[in-house]
Amino acid sequence: xxxxxxxxxxxYFFMLTLVMGIAALPIRAFVPSCxxxxxxxxxxxxxxxxRLICGIRIVxxxxxxxxxxxxxxACQHQSxxxxxxxxxxxxxxTYVMKSELTRIPLVGPMLLLTGMIPVERTGGAKALRAxxxxxxxAREDHRxxxxxxxxxxxxxxxxxxxxxxxxxxxxxxxxxxIPVATDSGQHWGRNAFIxxxxxxxxxxxxxxxxxxxxxxxxxxxxxxxxxxSRENGLPLLAPAVDNPVGNSATTPAKP
Numbered sequence: 001x002x003x004x005x006x007x008x009x010x011x012y013f014f015m016l017t018l019v020m021g022i023a024a025l026p027i028r029a030f031v032p033s034c035x036x037x038x039x040x041x042x043x044x045x046x047x048x049x050x051r052l053i054c055g056i057r058i059v060x061x062x063x064x065x066x067x068x069x070x071x072x073x074a075c076q077h078q079s080x081x082x083x084x085x086x087x088x089x090x091x092x093x094t095y096v097m098k099s100e101l102t103r104i105p106l107v108g109p110m111l112l113l114t115g116m117i118p119v120e121r122t123g124g125a126k127a128l129r130a131x132x133x134x135x136x137x138a139r140e141d142h143r144x145x146x147x148x149x150x151x152x153x154x155x156x157x158x159x160x161x162x163x164x165x166x167x168x169x170x171x172x173x174x175x176x177x178i179p180v181a182t183d184s185g186q187h188w189g190r191n192a193f194i195x196x197x198x199x200x201x202x203x204x205x206x207x208x209x210x211x212x213x214x215x216x217x218x219x220x221x222x223x224x225x226x227x228x229s230r231e232n233g234l235p236l237l238a239p240a241v242d243n244p245v246g247n248s249a250t251t252p253a254k255p
Contacts, residue, residue, distance in 0.1 A: 002054075002194060002195075002196065002197065003194060005053050005054050005055070005195070005197075006054065006193055006194045006195050008053050009049060009050060009053040009054050009195060010193065012049045012053060013046060013049065016042065016045055016046060016049070017042070017106075017107065018106075020038075020041075020042045020045075021105075021106030021107060021110070022106065024038060024106065024110055028109055028110065028113060032113045035110055035113035035114045036092070036113075036114045036115065038110070039087060039110055039111075039114045040087050040088055043084045043085070043087035043088055044087075044088050046084055047084060047085060047088065050081075050188075050195065054195040054196075054197060055197030055198070056187050056188070056195060056196075056197060056198060056199075056200060057198070057199045057200070058085065058199070058200050058202065059199055059200070059201050059202070060089060060201075060202045060203075060204070061201070061202070061203050061204070061232070062203050062204030062205060062228075063204060065178055065204045065205060065206050065207060066090065066144075066178065066204065067176055067207070069142055070138060070139045070141075070142050070143055070144060070145070070175055071144055071145070071175055071176045071177070071178055071207075072145050072147060072166060072169060072170055072173075072175050072176065072177045072178065073086065073090075073144060073145065073146045073147065073178050073180055073204075074147060074149055074166055074177050074178065074179050074180060074221045074224075075146060075147070075148055075180040075182070076148070076150070076154070076180060076181050076182050076225060077148035077150050077151075077152065077153050077154065077160075078153055078154055078155065078156055078182060078183070078184045078185030078186075078189075078190070079153060079184040079185050079187075079188040079189065079190065080153075080188065081184045081187075081188045081200065082148065082153075082182065082184055083095065083097075085184075085202065086144075086146045089202070090144040090146075091144070092141070092142055092143045092144060093143065093144050093146055094114075094115050094116055094117055094138050094143040094144070094145055094146070095116050095117065095145075095146045095147075096117045096119060096131070096145065096146070096147040096148075096165070097111070097116055097117065097118055097119070098118070098119065098121055099118035099119060099120050099121075101116075101118065102116075102118050115138070115141065115143065117131065117134040117135075117138065117145070119131055119165070121151070128165070128168060131165055131168070131169065132168060132169065132172045132173075135169045135172060135173050135175075136172075136173065139173050139175060145169070145175070147165065147166050147169070149162040149163060149165070149166045149218070149221060150162060150163075151163045153185070153190040154185070154190075155185055155189075155190070156183055156185040156186050156234075156235040157235035157236060159222060159225065162218045162221060162222065164214070164218065166217065166218075166221070167214040167215075167217040167218055168214060170208075170211040170212075170214075170217055171211065171212055171213070171214045171217070174211070174212070175211070176207040176208070176211065177207060177208040177211050177217065177220075177221070178204055178205065178206075178207055178208075179204075179205040179208065179220075179221055179224035179225055179228065180202065180203065180204050180205070180228075181202075181203045181205070181224075181225050181228035181229050181232070181234055182200065182201060182202050182203070182234070183200060183201050183234045183235055184200045184202075186198070186200075186235070187199075187200050188200075201232065201233075201234060203228045203229075203232045203234065205224045205227070205228050208220045208221070208224065
């Protein structure tokens with residue numbers, strides 16, 4: 001039954017994306033200001049389908065830690081689910097994402113119109129400057145910036161090497177950094193066709209106290225993730241590499 005549900009959901013997701021992608025063409029041409037709300041409708045329908053078809057519920061705790069204005073959400077990344085759910089958890093989301101996504105037919109142009117932040121992961125110092133400029137713009141637009149410091153999806157219970165982009169963004173902008181732990185990979189794994197029924201937990205922690213000294217931010221994120229996982233019954237974390245904090249914070253970012 002789980003396999004059948006996964007087949008139905010994947011068909012639903014494909015058809016929904018195709019239909020809404022085509023229907024977005026007049027929005028792109030005539031009312032681009034509606035792009036974000038349209039994209040939020042798409043993700044809302046996707047998450048609803050995940051619940052009704054695959055039996056996956058979502059429980060979010062720690063919302064009280066979200067500030068009223070812009071912030072940086074330092075999220076664990078275990079699943080494609082993570083790239084969808086924040087569209088409807090905060091009012092004005094913007095994701096830091098790899099620039100290749102903007103080249104997806106139908107979807108890519110909408111990502112740009114919604115104000116997402118594409119980054120060339122091999123762009124070095126030039127990419128870092130562009131990232132900081134986009135952070136300034138997002139702060140002025142009162143956006144909540146979602147970034148996955150590990151840069152790739154990791155299995156539940158593992159921490160990947162954190163890249164220093166978020167440290168540069170926090171130190172540059174002065175925005176609060178909210179750590180976020182999850183167990184999404186237990187139900188929607190990396191590149192997994194099967195979606196397992198159950199409850200995905202998303203836990204927001206208190207803003208980090210150190211957001212001005214770049215060298216302290218990445219270790220603080222790791223510590224916060226470990227604490228949130230332990231206190232909320234999520235899979236306990238262990239480094240997937242010798243140094244989970246990654247490169248020096250002075251190294252050009254590879255978000």
